[in-house]
Amino acid sequence: xxxxxxxxxxTKASPEPVIRISGLxxxxxxxxxLDDVHLEVGRxxxxxxxxxxxxxxxxxxxxxxxxxxxxxxxxxxxxxxxHDDGHMVCRDLPRLRRTVGMVFQRFHLFPHLTAxxxxxxxxxxxxVPEQEALERAVALLRRVGVAHRGLAQPxxxxxxxxxxxxxxxxxxxxxxxxxxxxxxxxxxxEATREVLxxxxxxxxxxxxxxxxxxxxxxxxxVSDHVVFVDGGRIVEEGHPDDVLGSPAQPRTREFLASYxxxx
Amino acid sequence: MSDxxxxxxxxxxxxxxxxxGRTLLYTVVSFAGAVVLGLGVAxxxxxxxxxxxxxxxxxxxxxxxxxxxxxxxxxxFGLASAGIRLDVFTAGAxxxxxxxxxxxxxxxxxxxxxxxxxxxxxxxxLGLGRAGIFGHIVVPQALRLALPGTNTFLVDLLKSTSLxxxxxxxxxxxxGRLITSATFRALEVYIVISAIxxxxxxxxSQLLLWLERKVRAGDPLSPWRRRRMQAAxxxxxxxxxxxxxxxxxxxxxxxxx
Numbered sequence: 218x219x220x221x222x223x224x225x226x227x228t229k230a231s232p233e234p235v236i237r238i239s240g241l242x243x244x245x246x247x248x249x250x251l252d253d254v255h256l257e258v259g260r261x262x263x264x265x266x267x268x269x270x271x272x273x274x275x276x277x278x279x280x281x282x283x284x285x286x287x288x289x290x291x292x293x294x295x296x297x298x299x300h301d302d303g304h305m306v307c308r309d310l311p312r313l314r315r316t317v318g319m320v321f322q323r324f325h326l327f328p329h330l331t332a333x334x335x336x337x338x339x340x341x342x343x344x345v346p347e348q349e350a351l352e353r354a355v356a357l358l359r360r361v362g363v364a365h366r367g368l369a370q371p372x373x374x375x376x377x378x379x380x381x382x383x384x385x386x387x388x389x390x391x392x393x394x395x396x397x398x399x400x401x402x403x404x405x406x407e408a409t410r411e412v413l414x415x416x417x418x419x420x421x422x423x424x425x426x427x428x429x430x431x432x433x434x435x436x437x438x439v440s441d442h443v444v445f446v447d448g449g450r451i452v453e454e455g456h457p458d459d460v461l462g463s464p465a466q467p468r469t470r471e472f473l474a475s476y477x478x479x480x
Numbered sequence: 481m482s483d484x485x486x487x488x489x490x491x492x493x494x495x496x497x498x499x500x501g502r503t504l505l506y507t508v509v510s511f512a513g514a515v516v517l518g519l520g521v522a523x524x525x526x527x528x529x530x531x532x533x534x535x536x537x538x539x540x541x542x543x544x545x546x547x548x549x550x551x552x553x554x555x556x557f558g559l560a561s562a563g564i565r566l567d568v569f570t571a572g573a574x575x576x577x578x579x580x581x582x583x584x585x586x587x588x589x590x591x592x593x594x595x596x597x598x599x600x601x602x603x604x605x606l607g608l609g610r611a612g613i614f615g616h617i618v619v620p621q622a623l624r625l626a627l628p629g630t631n632t633f634l635v636d637l638l639k640s641t642s643l644x645x646x647x648x649x650x651x652x653x654x655x656g657r658l659i660t661s662a663t664f665r666a667l668e669v670y671i672v673i674s675a676i677x678x679x680x681x682x683x684x685s686q687l688l689l690w691l692e693r694k695v696r697a698g699d700p701l702s703p704w705r706r707r708r709m710q711a712a713x714x715x716x717x718x719x720x721x722x723x724x725x726x727x728x729x730x731x732x733x734x735x736x737x
Contacts, residue, residue, distance in 0.1 A: 329621050342616070348711070352715060368712065
């Protein structure tokens with residue numbers, strides 16, 4: 218009976234990391250993409266990764282659920298080391314990936330299934346009973362505001378609706394952390410607003426999130442921590458107001474300046 | 481005009497029905513076999529190991545570039561002279577299977593590789609295993625892509641069973657030849673035989689086109705999927721009051737707690 222109290226105390230004091238990455242290195246065909254990257258995402262925290270395209274941001278995120286295998290370094294998810302020094306340690310890859318939800322830039326909804334079935338599929342494969350999976354799918358579609366389109370095929374949905382279904386799908390297995398890989402980069406401003414508002418609600422609900430984004434004002438608004446990645450390395454990180462407001466590194470200033478002039 | 485139709489067709493009724501059944505049997509058995517073998521060959525061609533790909537490529541190229549009639553003669557007469565005696569049905573069905581499997585494997589291969597790589601990745605990210613990704617994500621989408629080509633080959637196969645007349649396979653064309661030699665009325669007999677083929681193939685291709693449209697529209701075809709959609713519709717319809725805007729308890733908080 219006293220257990221929940223102590224648990225709550227612990228999380229208040231200092232959130233234990235859901236994601237812990239250290240000394241990460243990754244190269245593609247001899248080209249170094251990430252080098253000696255250290256990163257922690259505490260429970261309930263929101264960490265945004267910013268930087269130029271091709272700078273290694275997405276690769277970093279894809280190393281968390283091992284869609285990419287690191288060459289060196291350690292990846293720990295929910296207290297479990299999953300990849301260590303170039304070796305796969307995770308014995309149950311599907312289970313790791315159910316712990317980590319992912320939202321892609323190009324949605325990748327399953328086009329042969331309706332919106333609600335997109336949210337049901339992985340639950341059923343994970344052994345959730347049919348009725349429970351359906352109820353949860355419908356509740357999640359309501360949550361992201363697309364329940365009225367629940368029986369539509371993905372191709373009949375707008376970009377913003379598709380991405381919100383994708384968020385519901387990623388939430389279906391009650392992941393401990395959500396990864397967002399440039400979730401609004403393929404969307405028009407209106408759809409971007411829709412998706413960001415859903416993400417804002419998730420943040421308010423205390424969802425742990427790691428976010429690769431070009432939406433700098435949004436990153437500044439919701440993040441607890443911002444990481445600027447350039448040339449495969451973390452150049453600067455810290456509180457969003459510091460990194461995005463008064464960056465210490467010239468490279469960060471350069472990036473932010475070029476960003477301000479283009480947007 | 482009235483002397484065009486002089487064959488006593490009622491005398492041949494039961495023979496024709498038998499022959500029709502045999503044509504359909506050849507079609508069903510050969511098509512099923514060709515689909516299975518074609519899928520196997522397609523998977524070999526998509527395999528990472530190059531020897532597997534090489535075997536599959538050689539197979540496909542050989543059987544695509546040899547006439548079906550030559551394959552029929554090889555399996556029935558050729559193998560017999562080498563001591564392997566296959567009965568007519570086995571030889572006929574086998575010829576159709578190996579020939580159409582070569583074409584179907586090409587259709588299946590391009591359909592499977594036509595499924596976007598992001599789909600596999602999304603499946604992986606959702607914790608699906610290889611079998612789950614293949615069975616629930618790749619195959620259903622590949623099926624949509626493969627259906628038009630596959631359907632064309634099914635109708636083509638049905639028509640090609642007529643080549644089995646050369647090994648007296650007792651299908652429609654063979655029966656036509658028998659009736660002709662008994663009545664010497666080639667024009668009338670082959671008009672009727674052709675009409676029967678048309679009466680089989682035209683509705684079949686229309687049916688397959690209808691099926692393609694259903695599948696493309698994403699209509700549920702299996703009873704279990706229809707049940708799921710009904711259940712989903714019922715759930716989506718209930719409780720859509722304006723007070724619904726409060727955060728539904730869908731496990732977000734427990735995940736965050």
